[in-house]
Amino acid sequence: MAESARFSLASEPLALGALDGRYRSAVAPLVDYLSEAALNRDRVHVEVEWLIHLTANSVLPGTAPLEDEQVAALRKIVTDFDGESVSELAEIEAVTVHDVKAVEYYIGRRLEAIGIGELKPLVHFGCTSEDINNLSYAVGIKGAVEDVWLPAARALVEQITKMAEETREVPMLSRTHGQPATPTTLGKELAVIAWRLARQLDRIGRTEFLGKINGATGTYAAHYASVPGADWQQVAKGFVEGLGLTWNPLTTQIESHDWQAELYADVARFNRILHNVCTDIWSYISIGYFAQIPVAGATGSSTMPHKVNPIRFENAEANLEISNGLLDTLAATLVTSRWQRDLTDSSSQRNIGTAFGHSLLAISNVAKGLDRLDVAEDVLAADLDTNWEVLGEAIQMVMRAEAIAGVDGMENPYERLKDLTRGHRVDAERMKEFVSSLGLSADAEARLLALTPGSYHGIAPALVDHLK
Structure with missing residues (x-):
């Protein structure tokens, strides 16, 4: 069979990778630092x-x-x-x-x-190539992190923090092990996300960007052979610090890249937390807790007109995984160099921009996805109202407290609640009947009878204040 003729695109100025093609606009700011x-x-x-x-x-x-x-x-x-x-x-x-x-x-x-x-x-x-390279990479990475990646990541955390503030009072059924559990509020759960991400950004913001300029094997041999009267360590230290970097006084031919490994591990951890955010938001969308605001003219599915796919979160997941694949490899390999120098880091470091690019793209996707969400408070309320059994925890703990206080008839609280709730749906009427039959003190009974799944969330709304 004859081969089908095709036009070769190899000679055209086309991008091989998605970051320089489809997603160029989202990652373009990194080009000025990591290209x-x-x-x-x-x-x-x-x-x-x-x-x-x-x-x-x-x-x-x-x-x-x-x-x-x-x-x-x-x-x-x-x-x-x-x-x-x-x-x-x-x-x-x-x-x-x-x-x-x-x-x-x-x-x-x-x-x-x-x-x-x-x-x-x-x-x-007095320089070896790596004197110039290590400083150039440090300057570029520092700029990319401080001027591009961190501002985008911080803006995302601020966006989530604002959502947490706005929804601090919105009650929501928790799901531990995928099953109905003690209720919380949507705002408190978003606050947990913001808190976790912010901690990682604080670590990244304190990164030390190290550099050296000490010759072929880090001994200043050529420096002292040519100009023995100079204090070359002070000359080097002043120069490195003048570039806005931290001086590394002890190296081989290369700066050991340990700071890079530390940075990439922290960015990868931020990525993993954000990946978890994406999977949780995706799941909440799937059970109706969030409604997606359609974009005018946009197509959700090519064949099913009713659908609005959560593509922003799905795309972010993929890009975070690609970013972490590269970051993990960089962190693992850059700390190793044979004897005083090998060139494996030369090829590895050329992928730094790609690693940060996929992370930056994911951050952009999540921000856009969150911006198109509406909280379906009616769905959250209905879910709570069909799960009165989650009050079993509160009732048995009140019974334990009553027993300590000397109230009779409070034996085996856990077992009695298990018989009532495990494998059974319990509505408001049945739960109130049970509470009224326990023989609690008047105050304890009144507190439990006033309790609903929607109000049983402790101090969840106040916990959002920890973000301030």
Whole structure:
């Protein structure tokens, strides 16, 4: 059979992955921090700042601080970095077959025009590639987390917190092990979610982004061989901290990436909690606790017009799983390097943007999904009213308290409630009859007779205040 002819798309400028195609708009802010182009711009930034740092402190004999105009011109190399810069770097790298060496040459080409051509030997001075790479990744990841991912995650937690405040008084049947249990309020359950997510964001917000610039094996050997009179540890520490990072004083050729593993574990934990939120909201939608507000013109099902599918939460689940698959792999592999250096981290770290991209996309999906929910209070109330047996816990505990207080006839409270409620539906009338037959003190009987499944939720509404 002849093969069917088809047009090849390989030569077209099309995205291979969903993040650069279908979902580009949701993750676009990360491109300025975690793309390959952003990595190269940050490499240029680190190299330029190292040159400025060495001259500003006159670390090498024969150097002096640059003029303000020269410093501004050097930094303009970074701020002017654009698509043409990316292409030029690619052309240089095609010759060097080395990405960081290409950055060194790229900067060197521009020094004559700034009037400091004689400082070309100072570009990349004392550095191994990983000195530049570890700092560039740290700068990019820090920016992505602090400027993009954390604000989106915090906005989602604020959204859930607002929902918790608005629904703090709305009673809801709990389901432990999938079965009717002591009631709660919708607001309190949403507050639990907000509290859990906020704790993880607090941990992530306190991340230390480490960096080093200490040479081929972390010994400053080339530094002291060339300029033995400099205090290279202080030079390195001041430079790293000047980039907004935390100095790591003890490394091999690579910065050990432990901080990255810690960060990815925390982000993955946030993702897992959010995944749990998605499955719970999905389940509440399925039993009618939430109604989804239709989007005008949107199709829920291609064949069933009545349906509004909870696609935002389902899509978020998938993206959180993909994100965690990458984050878990990064956290597990980046902490290992053979002897003083191997290159496995070079390939691994190129997936950091993808990991954060899928998490950011999931956060966006959940926020949009929550925004299209209505609380079906009538459904929640009806569910409570058909489960009067959940008051069995309250009744038997009151009976225990009465027994301690010396009231006769309070023996075997658990067993008596089990006989009444297990495997049986108990309505309001039957429950009140049972309470009235127990011989409780007048006060205890009045309290139980006034109790309903909808009012039996303890201090649930007040617990929402812990979010303040």
